[in-house]
Amino acid sequence: MASQNRSRLYHAVCRECPSEQVFESADAADAFVTRHVEETAHTALAERVD
Numbered sequence: 176m177a178s179q180n181r182s183r184l185y186h187a188v189c190r191e192c193p194s195e196q197v198f199e200s201a202d203a204a205d206a207f208v209t210r211h212v213e214e215t216a217h218t219a220l221a222e223r224v225d
């Protein structure tokens with residue numbers, strides 16, 4: 176696959192509550208995850224959406 180023109184989205188989601196959000200950069204998604212984990216001690220993760 177040589178197609179790299181699609182915008183990349185990052186989906187940050189918590190496994191322990193309904194909190195989730197979509198970001199346009201990995202840094203923003205990571206920041207959301209880090210902050211959510213610090214604030215709630217939940218288990219959250221960020222994954223790329225292709």
Ligand SMILES: [Zn+2]
Nearest residue numbers: 189191192217
């Ligand atoms: Zn949560």
